[in-house]
Amino acid sequence: MAIKVTIPTALRRFADNQASVEVQGKTISEVLNNLTRQHAQLRQHLYSDDGKLRNFVRVYVNDEDIRAKGDNAPINENDEISIVPSIAGGNLAKVDPVVKDRAKLTNEEIKRYSRHLILPEVGVEGQERLKAAKVLLIGSGGLGSPLALYLTAAGVGNIGMVEFDTVDFSNLQRQILHFTPDVGKHKLQSAEEKLKAINPNLKFTPYNTKLTSDNALDILKDYDVVIDGTDNFPTRYLVNDACVMLKKPNVYGSIFRFEGMASVFAPHLGGPCYRCWYPEPPPPGLVPSCAEGGVLGVICGIIGNIQANEAIKLIIGKGKPLMGRLLRFDAMDMSFREYKIPRDPNCPVCGKNPTVTKLIDYLEFCGIGRGGEAGGTSGDSIVDQKEEGLGPDDISVETLKKMRDAKDDFVLVDVRNPDEFEISVIDGSVKLPLPELPQRFKELPKDKLLAVHCKMGGRSARAVNFLKQQGYSKVKNVAGGINAWAERIDPNVPQY
């Protein structure tokens, strides 16, 4: 049966300059397949690489859009099929300043910000928006440090900071907001002292808490821009979802080893959200935290300042935001690469029919049990192992000490990486790095109790699960790992 298909002007050149062609077929998809077989050049303009009709191509049967019936619907002899361009375009570059208010500058501030004021793109208007701006930093660690310092210096008038931790020696290699004399001090206090020293007019609002589903909306709601400087998936999803719900731009950054990434998530401004990119978190433990995998300190400055740069552009409404784009930095190659992140129309949070309309339990969503499996793998700012209590497979470092003192017959297994053995060890342990465990586990005796440890308890929990699957029944995880041992049992062992 021959069906008449009308071709839009734009594509006629690919159909022998005909306004309509006759094509055989009993269903819409048959007709379209035969059409693109007869006129092969049409194919790349009608179909994307994955074989789907491009989203700006509409097909009508008579005057009805086929999407209503599906393209397997039968057609009749007198039907006419029309290929119709959905003419669309526009530019993503321009966004209005997210800060609508302006706060007048004093003469002292005019002098302070003179290098900004003479930039036409910033000017008095932009600087006054910066002064009126309210920016929330989630975390004051590696990324939060340069963010807070530069945004304060740039004249952001109101900074909120969510942080519950105190300064530790291991922070000083990258968290440049905190100095050696601050060790032991609350990070919020340390931050406030430094930031106020840069700009005494700063309004600093500390939130001495973990960000949770219960408090997130309340904390975020008054801010213009939210900047995610966290190092774990539960908080990342929590920040994303709360920002989508409150229509706040979320300036994202993450760092690991020698790499960093940054993007701006803002569905209300036309871009994607974090879930458009990663609908679901990786299984717990697959992506190690910086505490497990390490991070080159300077990466924090590079990525944190990219985030600060994007926040400032959003506030003053200038430039092309890093929206719909992911910037990935590699310090070893010294290269930046950009990846497109399209918006997902079926995104569970920012899509057309969202299924997540209120904040959920993000620890559960990320598969992180409370008091059990893989507790320490998500970074150190949301899951605090000491508070989680011991799971059924866990033993405390105090129990381990008693077992050693009593000369119990057991094997202590260290599953950290060889580089870490050089930092610290517990005497008498068997060294078997987790990646080698699947090949080498048979070296371990089945009849003896095995006590498995790593740095903080995350990797050893995975090793315990693995060994149990291999038929080892007497396996225990040393909760808190060698760091807990160093902190509570043997002060001669360094913590890292």
Next chain:
Amino acid sequence: MKLARVLLEQIRRHLEAGYPNEACGVLLGKDGVVTEIAMADNTRTDSARNRYLIDPLAYLKIERAADQRGLEVLGIYHSHPDVAARPSQFDLDHAWPNLSYLIVSVVKGKAVESNSWLLREDRSQFDQEAVTVLD
């Protein structure tokens, strides 16, 4: 692409009237000469300030009417409010071949530069084309 100055002025007025939203329309004519324009509604309600969409049925009607009168769709015009008259990635992703894309930058409500662009056949990028304004 060639078009008469009065048509270019009509286009500019139409796009200025749409400011701060994007506005759009269709260029009709023959043999590379635009002889008339068909204004279209920007049917985007969510982010009309940086997006435009011509309803496919409305476009179908414009094209059918042009066919009946022996005219062709030569291109599409649209505004870029407060940004340059250069195609965006989004324009590229949604572009059709063999059409002139006339983009007019409208800054603070006033039409400034206008440039016309053609999609490369492999869809990789736009190339700028000359616009001859006929007095």
